[in-house]
């Protein structure tokens with residue numbers, strides 16, 4: 326077993342070198358003196374070899390070979406959803422600390438089992454939930470924690486962009502249900518995490534989905550449109566809207582309506598956050614939040630990488646709460662139950 330941190334440098338192995346990996350690799354690479362990528366893995370040589378050569382590190386086609394390495398303290402799992410559980414389990418069993426892309430696991434029960442295993446083995450299990458590190462959300466979370474908007478009545482989230490090129494790629498797994506570039510499990514779970522983080526648990530949901538791309542493209546099984554509405558235990562309403570076949574850049578809107586103020590965030594706008602206090606207030610920007618319309622996602626992933634590494638180095642818990650990540654999957658499960666029940670309310 327390794328799992329400790331070697332001196333003051335955390336030795337990182339990355340498993341899965343697909344679409345999302347470049348931003349993670351850049352994030353860990355930027356942590357010179359704190360972290361070092363020592364090995365990478367992908368079952369596809371075409372994905373593996375260029376990254377291994379670029380980094381000048383060992384490349385493995387089988388994750389178990391990477392996990393057997395003594396010079397890996399922690400692994401970053403960037404795999405299709407169904408593989409999160411099995412590979413995280415293998416990594417923990419090999420004594421490695423782990424961070425895994427969202428969703429933590431394909432089911433909430435599996436996520437809970439992994440969290441319990443990590444605790445039992447004395448290892449860190451975190452989730453690379455980049456929403457936790459979007460600059461505007463971090464500042465809004467502080468405002469909310471200080472009670473800025475007053476009691477919250479309504480929270481809205483919108484995730485928009487176009488996955489149509491990915492859905493057109495016949496070699497990709499994204500279109501298949503179990504690997505899922507799906508509006509609820511892949512996208513809305515970001516905001517389910519944000520709800521748990523900022524406002525507490527979700528009480529009940531109703532959901533409907535659309536298969537806009539599926540109507541035009543062969544083989545697409547996943548839903549690319551979803552609206553998930555419901556109530557939070559704190560009493561507020563929420564509405565999460567996702568469109569993965571909408572023709573504009575990838576972005577997110579996030580709105581919090583309290584009885585004293587309303588906070589409106591939009592990653593594609595400059596300034597990204599405006600606060601209104603009352604019906605006649607034209608709004609003021611939230612100071613200190615940079616506009617990052619093209620780089621907000623990569624920046625948040627880099628901050629997430631830094632948080633994971635510093636948590637290991639400092640012996641503290643990572644900022645992403647694994648319990649919130651499990652709750653996010655549980656909300657997704659309730660949303661899919663609602664879809665199957667024709668939009669009927671489901672408790673979480």
Ligand SMILES: NC(=O)c1ccc[n+]([C@@H]2O[C@H](COP(=O)([O-])OP(=O)(O)OC[C@H]3O[C@@H](n4cnc5c(N)ncnc54)[C@H](O)[C@@H]3O)[C@@H](O)[C@H]2O)c1
Nearest residue numbers: 341342343344345346366367368369372403404405426427
């Ligand atoms: N946070 C975000 O905004 C964001 C964005 C995109 C993807 N993601 C998440 O990242 C994860 C990966 O998504 P992606 O879009 O990069 O997927 P992808 O399909 O592009 O990449 C997956 C990679 O894993 C490799 N792979 C498959 N099975 C393997 C195995 N057994 N061992 C090693 N490698 C294997 C594939 O060859 C592929 O290169 C998913 O959990 C997804 O939800 C998050």
